[in-house]
Each structure stands twice: as C-alpha cells, then as structure tokens.
Amino acid sequence: xxxxxxxxxxxxxxxxxxxxxxxxxxxxxxxxxxxxxxxxxxxxxxxxxxxxxxxxxxxxxxxxxxxxxxxxxxxxxxxxxxxxxxxxxxxxxxxxxxxxxxxxxxxxxxxxxxxxxxxxxxxxxxxxxxxxxxxxxxxxxxxxxxxxxxxxxxxxxxxxxxxxxxxxxxxxxxxxxxxxxxxxxxxxxxxxxxxxxxxxxxxxxxxxx
Amino acid sequence: xxxxxxxxxxxxxxxxxxxxxxxxxxxxxxxxxxxxxxxxxxxxxxxxxxxxxxxxxxxxxxxxxxxxxxxxxxxxxxxxxxxxxxxxxxxxxxxxxxxxxxxxxxxxxxxxxxxxxxxxxxxxxxxxxxxxxxxxxxxxxxxxxxxxxxxxxxxxxxxxxxxxxxxxxxxxxxxxxxxxxxxxxxxxxxxxxxxxxxxxxxxxxxxxxxxxxxxxxxxxxx
Numbered sequence: 371x372x373x374x375x376x377x378x379x380x381x382x383x384x385x386x387x388x389x390x391x392x393x394x395x396x397x398x399x400x401x402x403x404x405x406x407x408x409x410x411x412x413x414x415x416x417x418x419x420x421x422x423x424x425x426x427x428x429x430x431x432x433x434x435x436x437x438x439x440x441x442x443x444x445x446x447x448x449x450x451x452x453x454x455x456x457x458x459x460x461x462x463x464x465x466x467x468x469x470x471x472x473x474x475x476x477x478x479x480x481x482x483x484x485x486x487x488x489x490x491x492x493x494x495x496x497x498x499x500x501x502x503x504x505x506x507x508x509x510x511x512x513x514x515x516x517x518x519x520x521x522x523x524x525x526x527x528x529x530x531x532x533x534x535x536x537x538x539x540x541x542x543x544x545x546x547x548x549x550x551x552x553x554x555x556x557x558x559x560x561x562x563x564x565x566x567x568x569x570x571x572x573x574x575x576x577x578x579x
Numbered sequence: 580x581x582x583x584x585x586x587x588x589x590x591x592x593x594x595x596x597x598x599x600x601x602x603x604x605x606x607x608x609x610x611x612x613x614x615x616x617x618x619x620x621x622x623x624x625x626x627x628x629x630x631x632x633x634x635x636x637x638x639x640x641x642x643x644x645x646x647x648x649x650x651x652x653x654x655x656x657x658x659x660x661x662x663x664x665x666x667x668x669x670x671x672x673x674x675x676x677x678x679x680x681x682x683x684x685x686x687x688x689x690x691x692x693x694x695x696x697x698x699x700x701x702x703x704x705x706x707x708x709x710x711x712x713x714x715x716x717x718x719x720x721x722x723x724x725x726x727x728x729x730x731x732x733x734x735x736x737x738x739x740x741x742x743x744x745x746x747x748x749x750x751x752x753x754x755x756x757x758x759x760x761x762x763x764x765x766x767x768x769x770x771x772x773x774x775x776x777x778x779x780x781x782x783x784x785x786x787x788x789x790x791x792x793x794x795x796x797x798x799x800x801x
Contacts, residue, residue, distance in 0.1 A: 385608040387652060390673030392615050394665055397675045400622055400688050406614035408691035412698055413613070414603060444701060454699035455617070459751075461770075476587035476734050478631055479647070484699070488613075491601055494647050496592035503587045503736065503789055504779055512595055522786040527587065529732045530768055530792035531704040531751040 418487035421452045422535060423556035423579060425485060426567075427549040429462075430540040440464065443535065447485060456533055457484030463526060464537040465563070470517050472510065472563030473526045473534045474502045482533035486561060493562065503527060513564045526563075536563040543570045554579055580632075580728050581735060583639035588736040588779070609648040616651045621697055623686045625658045628758035632730035633657040705765070708750035712767040712795065718744040719801045720771070722793060730758035733797045736778060737789070741801055742771040745790065753794060767795035 381389070395401040425447055429436040439446040443460035447453070460482060463471040475481065476499045481489040492498050502509045506523045510516070517523055526534045538560040544552060557579040559565025568577055586592070604610040620627055634654035642650065659665040663680045678684070689697070714720060724739030725731070732754050748768040756764030770792050775783035 382606070382608065384612075384649060384652060385606070387656070387670070388608045388611045388615065390670055391652075391655065391659075391665075392611060393673035394669050394675060395615070395619070397673075398664070398679055400624065400664075400679075400683070400686065401615070401618060402688045402690055404691040405618055405689055405694045406611060408694040409614040409617050409698060410610050412695060416699070448701065453701045454697075455702075458701045458704045459748075474587075476736075477585055477732060478634070488603060490598075491647070492595050492597060495596055496586050496589075496643070497595045500586040500589040500592045504783070506787060507784060509595070520786075522788070523784060524787070525789045527734065527737075527789055527791040529734060530748075530754070530794070532748060532768075532770070532792050 413483075413488055417483055417485075419485075419556070419558035419561060419579070420553070421450065421487075422482075422485035422558075422561045423553040424450055424549070425452070425535070426537060426556045426561065427552035429537055430544075430552055431547075431549050436537075439537070447535075452484040454484050456480065457482050459532045460485070460535060461532050462535050462537050463524070463563075465539050467521070467539070469522050469524060470510075470563065471524045471526060471534075471536050472502060472506060473528060473536065474499055475528050476500075476503060477529050480528045480533060482535055485535055486558060490558070510564060513559065515565060536561050538567050541567050541569050580635060580730065581726055582635045583637075583642045584635040585735050587734045604648075605646070608652075609646075612648050612652045612655065616655045617698075618689070618694065619655060619659070621694060622689060624664055624683065625662060626757050626762055628730060628752075628754040629658050629662075629760075630654055631754075632758040633661070635730070705749035705751050705768075706763075708765050708767060710767070712747050712750075712769075714744045714747070714767075714769060714795070714798065716744055716746060720744060720798045721801045722771075723797055723799060725797075727755070729755065731755050733793065734791075737773060737791060737793070740773055740777050742773045742777075742793075744769050745772050746770040748792060751792075751794070753796070755794070755796070768792050769795065769798070771798075 429439050439462050443462045447460055465471055479494040503525050506525050507517050528534050555567040557565050560567045634650045637653050656670055664683050666677050721741050722737050750765040751768040753764035753766040770790055773789045775787035
C-alpha cells in the first residue's frame with residue numbers, strides 16, 4: 371500500500387520521476403489534490419474478482435439472468451452496479467463439456483476491470499501473452515488444468531474494445547446452493563479460463579476463491 | 580508496429596511468474612503512476628491508443644527488463660512531451676517552466692468525486708458509422724499482411740491468414756487512427772475465428788482456435 375515500511379531506504383529513481391510528474395501536472399492545473407487517490411481507491415476497495423463471482427453465481431442460479439448476460443453482458447453486469455472503464459463492452463463466453471475458453475491480451479494487458487479488478491502479474495507479462503495463443507493446452511497444464519483431447523480450446527485475444535469474462539461450468543454437488551454460497555466457489559482464474567471453480571469438497575477443506 | 584509488445588506466438592520468455600500472494604502494487608510509485616496515468620487520460624491529455632503507442636515504442640531491451648508499471652511511467656512521460664504538455668526538464672524537476680498549449684490549457688482538472696463517477700460509468704466505445712458493414716456472420720475472409728510502423732491492433736501472428744466471421748460487434752473506436760490524433764475515427768469490428776492449424780501449422784491442436792476482434796480495415800475477401 372505504501373513504501374513507508376521500507377524504513378530508511380531512499381526513494382528509487384522511478385519514485386522520484388512519478389513524484390515529479392504528479393507535482394508538475396498539479397502545478398499546471400491538470401491534476402487536483404486527491405484525484406489520483408480516487409482512482410487507486412476504486413481499484414483497492416471496489417473492484418476485484420468478488421464482483422465477477424457474484425455475476426457468475428447469479429448466471430448459475432437464474433436462467434433468465436443468464437440469458438441477459440449472454441445477450442448484453444455489460445447491461446446484465448451493470449445490474450450489480452459494476453460498470454466503467456474496461457467494462458464498457460463486455461462479452462461472456464460459456465464453458466461447456468465441449469468447449470473451454472481462455473482469455474489473453476497479447477498486445478498489452480486489456481482486462482475487464484469492473485468485474486475482475488487489475489490483472490495478476492502473470493496475465494500482464496511476456497510468458498503468458500506469448501505462449502497461450504500458440505500452445506494453450508501446455509500453458510493451462512502449468513495452471514494445473516488438463517483439457518481432455520476431445521474438448522476444443524478457444525483462446526480469446528482481447529485486443530480491441532471488447533472485454534471477455536468466462537462463465538465456467540457450475541460445479542457438481544451444488545444443487546440448492548444460494549447465490550452467496552456459489553460465489554464462494556468462483557475463482558479469479560476460472561473467470562479468465564486458466565482455472566476451474568472450486569469444488570464443494572475443496573471449499574469444505576478450507577480452500578478459498 | 581512490430582515491436583516487442585506484440586508477443587503472441589513467441590518462445591523463450593521464461594516461466595509464468597506465479598505469485599499466490601502478490602500485492603496489487605509492489606511499490607508505492609506503482610500505485611501513484613497507475614492512478615496518475617489513468618487520470619491524464621480521463622482529463623483528456625491523451626487517448627488510450629496514444630498511450631499504448633507510447634508504451635510500444637519503448638526500446639525492446641529496456642521493455643523486457645523493466646516492470647510493468649515502468650512501461651506506464653515511460654509511456655506517460657513520452658506522450659506528455661510529444662503533445663507539448665511537459666518538457667524533459669520539467670519532468671525531471673517537477674517544476675513548471677513552459678506554458679501549456681491552448682488545447683490543454685482549456686482542459687478542466689477533475690475533482691476526486693468527478694473522477695470516481697467517470698471511472699465507474701460506462702462510456703460508449705462504439706458509434707454510428709456512415710457505411711454499412713461489409714461482412715456478416717459465417718463469411719470466410721483473410722486478414723491483411725501489413726506491417727505499419729504506427730499503432731495497430733492486428734497482431735503479427737494473425738496477419739495474412741484465413742479466418743471466419745463469428746459476430747459483428749458494431750463500429751468500434753478505431754485505435755490505429757486514434758493513436759495518430761483522429762479521435763473520432765470508427766471502424767466496423769468483427770470477432771473472427773482463426774483455426775489453430777492456420778496460425779501455427781500442423782502441430783497445433785486440431786480442434787483449437789483463436790478468437791480475436793478485428794477491424795474491417797484489416798480484412799479482405801477470401
């Protein structure tokens with residue numbers, strides 16, 4: 371959250387450059403006090419995979435909601451109040467017994483912020499971006515996910531204005547669960563396509579999404 | 580442009596950097612540049628496509644060796660200078676010595692409350708095109724083999740290959756033109772499907788495919 375715990379370590383060159391940039395734009399009247407914090411506060415307090423998990427859990431529970439989500443994802447997601455930058459044009463891809471979907475941005479780091487927050491480092495960096503389009507099954511193996519030969523793998527390279535969220539298959543043994551219970555099974559990676567939701571067993575053993 | 584940012588299909592980039600407990604930001608400066616960079620875009624100092632083009636012009640050796648948010652810092656400094664908002668001396672000192680260009684002087688700095696509202700509101704990324712879309716779902720087309728030195732959203736690994744139109748997505752903001760200052764530009768956008776074997780040859784998974792959103796400008800009849 372802050373670099374205060376680094377004690378007496380002097381500020382890095384990059385820290386000095388960022389400070390100068392902020393000071394300059396403030397002096398030029400382009401940045402107001404508190405505006406930078408307002409953005410970071412949203413990431414730190416309002417956005418993250420818990421949002422996406424609520425969307426997925428409702429799609430599992432409510433067939434009419436699922437239709438809305440598959441037809442106009444941004445509008446269906448906004449029913450929860452999740453909206454804004456990098457979520458304006460959402461598309462949901464449904465995993466089935468025949469098709470497994472996985473998302474990447476090979477050119478930069480496009481990611482659906484309102485439902486997933488900021489991406490993990492692996493999503494943003496060269497090893498994932500370079501390989502998942504050419505050898506998706508090998509990459510998914512490294513995430514612990516073995517895709518059977520008969521299942522088609524679709525890699526979605528989100529390079530334009532559209533942002534993708536994966537609707538994973540609902541785990542077995544969850545009949546009668548509430549949306550709140552189901553949401554606890556939905557991991558971040560299951561909504562990127564590099565993982566699966568937790569099983570009820572895993573949840574009982576103390577794993578958390 | 581064919582720079583290091585266009586990574587799809589490359590080998591040798593090292594292991595996936597898994598970290599179960601990684602913080603959202605590793606250092607406070609990452610937190611600050613994340614917010615400051617996005618704020619410059621929200622204020623109207625640049626559009627995201629200009630910012631991306633600034634970042635993809637970072638020299639490859641430095642790009643590979645530097646952390647993610649340093650790209651944001653380098654890129655932000657680049658477009659602030661190129662658009663006449665800051666000089667190198669000002670960015671080094673943090674002290675203003677040159678006036679803003681008229682267009683930037685007319686921009687209004689955002690109050691924190693306005694920032695929060697704008698950030699969490701959906702803004703349109705499509706518009707009304709003057710032309711009709713040329714293709715429809717199911718059409719077989721080919722992506723162009725082009726190598727522009729400017730910004731493009733057509734990755735190298737998808738160039739000059741046959742593909743199938745899966746869906747028409749409307750006339751989206753046209754990144755290539757916007758990165759060059761034509762901010763109103765739109766282009767019809769389609770989700771297309773490339774068969775893995777057409778992209779990577781016979782060793783690729785026979786059932787697998789890449790789906791990607793391409794502008795109509797990138798496509799030709801097959």
